[in-house]
Each structure stands twice: as structure tokens, then as C-alpha cells.
Amino acid sequence: MERLHARYPFFTAARDAVDAAAVDLAELVAQPDEPAVDRAVDRVTTALTDHTTGRPHRDARTELLSYPVARVLVSLVDDAVVTRTYAIAEATTAHERVLSDLDGDDLKSTRGVDLSIDRLLDEFDLVDDVEETAAGGYRVAVARYLQLSSDLDDPDWRLPRRSLTDGFVPVTRGELLALLRAAIEERVAAGLPFTVPDGIAAHLDDEVAQVEDVLSDPVLPTSFDEVRPESFPPCMTALLERARDGADLPDHSWFSLLSFCATVGMSAEEAVATVDPDDPVVAERIEYGIGKLATADGDVAYPPVSCATMENYGDCVNKDDVCATISHPLSYYETRLADGD
């Protein structure tokens, strides 16, 4: 099995490698202390807590096999929020790896991984829909552009804001990679959840319980009596200020901010009023983002990420005394509300 397969386990070649190795999933999960099963649990639980797939296992075979086991776990938990959050986490991790594995001119790969934009386009059947331009950018056939950008929340992805020539939409290299990230998420989510044979499910009761424990983690507060922006943690206050100042926040920072606002009970209208009621672009982004976070029954589909992940993103700033006592921005908010601050 190649290192590429472990880094991108949803690639067709990775699936073929698992098939070629004739791994029997029922036998694998029946092994006591099987590292691929442990890593699969980590993959799914970290997706729920940090929206990434966690630290990869040092053994490529274990890392690769943990992916199909993780899909089995997601299917057994059979919860729409888990399925969506897991697919986003796999796509987020893969996107970071793509950025790391592609070198400057896309002709070679780094880290001994044979990856190029051409290979990605081929993997996702986009070769006929994406053309490189003389200026070093790309253009994407409008139908695929619309399909892949439909879940991207920045209003700049909307077609009326783009130029359209001969049925193609010009995009930068970074935008093309963002569209490929959407393709990865689509690939991961495809077919989930599926029916798991009893012979496999019977060996995974404890692992399913571990995932469900994270879902019902009583430590993470998700219900609050009031919305009080002055009690927000410093990280969220800083993101609010940057958004208010018109800073171009990365997607993950917007996601953290909007997820936090929605979880503490802010409506889209309140969030718009707090950030910038006069900027229609910001308003559109907030309304769209918070709308996407809501489940059909009005809950918030994705809780905000932990302090550890905020730190990884570079968004944990201006820490104060309360920060030293908590590990999640929601816990910070709960503490400040309880103290009447």
C-alpha cells in the first residue's frame, strides 16, 4: 500500500488497494486491540470534537484500513449530524494535505506522495470540465462549478458575481482546490450511512458507544438562557471585530464564529446586527452560514471547535484568566454567564 493511499483513503486507488489486500472487514474488527479499529474511533470522535480526522497512525496500512472501519462506525451511529460532520472533517484534513503535498508548480509532489492537480482532476472525473488558462489560472465548466460550489458559503462563489465565458467560470488555483475539497466531501459522504452486516456490527458495540459518548458529552454546554456578546470568549470577540473591520476571514474562522453564535442562541439577524448591519455582503454570508448550520429540527448541526483546534487555526488570541480553566469556547461562555460577567 502506498503512502498516498493512507493520506487519501477515499481515492479509487486506495479502495482498490484494500480490495487487492483481500482484507476481510469482519475478521479485522473481530481482532482484539486491532489498531485500525482504535484509529477509526479516533477518526470519528476527533471529527466531532475538532472537525479534523486527528493524528494519522504511523503505519500506513493501519491508517488506510481505519477509513473503511470509520465509515462502518458512522453508519452504525446513523446520525445525520455525525455523517455530515465526519464528511466535512475528512475533507478538511484532505484539503490541508493537498495544500501540503502539492508543490509550487504542481509538476512534482512533496513528501514522497505522487500528487498533482491533474491527478486530482482525474480522480474526481473533472478532466473534461477544468481547463488551465494562459494566465496560470483555471476555468471550470459552469455545471460542475455550480454543483461543487453550492455548499460554499462565501457569497463570492455565487454565479452572478463571477464572469462566465463560453460556458466556463474562471477560478484561481486556490479556488480550484476549494472546489476539489467540496468534491472530496461529496465523495466521503456518498453512500453514508449504509447497512452494516451483523457479523461486523456485533464486534463494534464498544466503539459505537465511544462515539455516542462524545455526542452526548455533558461537559460541553449547548443550551444557554441568554445571548450576551460581552461574555463571549476573547477568541470570538476578536473574530467578531475582524469581521466588523472587513477582514477576509478564512473559511474555518467564519465557521468557528458562526457556529459559536448559532450555538449560544443568536439568530442570523442578531449575528448580522452584531457584526455589521450595513454591509450586505457580510449579511448574506452570515445568513447563509447560520442557515446551513441549522438542522431540520432547529438544532445546530456542528458545535464550534475546541480551544485546542482554535489554537491550531491561530484563532485563540487574547487569552484571559477564565481561559486557563476551560478547554472549549462554549465552556468559557457558560462560566462567564454563571459568574454574571
Ligand code: SF4
Ligand atoms: S483559550 Fe479557548 S476560549 Fe480562550 S481565547 Fe483561546 S480558544 Fe478562546
